[in-house]
Amino acid sequence: MGEKIPVQLKDVRDVSEFVNILSGFDGDFDLYCGRYCVDAKSILGIMTMDLRNQLFLTGNCEPSDRRNLVRALRARAFA
Numbered sequence: 399m400g401e402k403i404p405v406q407l408k409d410v411r412d413v414s415e416f417v418n419i420l421s422g423f424d425g426d427f428d429l430y431c432g433r434y435c436v437d438a439k440s441i442l443g444i445m446t447m448d449l450r451n452q453l454f455l456t457g458n459c460e461p462s463d464r465r466n467l468v469r470a471l472r473a474r475a476f477a
Contacts, residue, residue: 402454403468403477405429412476413444419470427457 407413420427420439427438431451436443438455447453455477459467471477 402430402456403471405453405455405471405476407444407449407453407476409449410445412474413441413449415474416471416476417441417444419467419474419476422470423459423463423467425457425459425463427455427459430454430456 405416407416417439428435429438429444429447431447431453434447436447438444438457455471468477
């Protein structure tokens with residue numbers, strides 16, 4: 399992806415839906431909160447983060463997949 403996409407998750411339901419969206423895309427994705435980083439496709443990993451803080455998504459995928467991913471995240475108001 400190359401850039402950091404700001405992400406806002408409020409609760410366990412948001413985390414579950416976020417992971418379900420990412421699971422539909424090939425590639426590795428990371429979620430950052432400050433210097434703390436977890437696998438963005440891991441519900442358990444994300445739940446170890448403080449969701450009150452700003453989160454950022456990074457990863458590697460095809461440009462067309464990136465557009466579709468950003469569109470899917472914005473549709474759910476995660477990005």
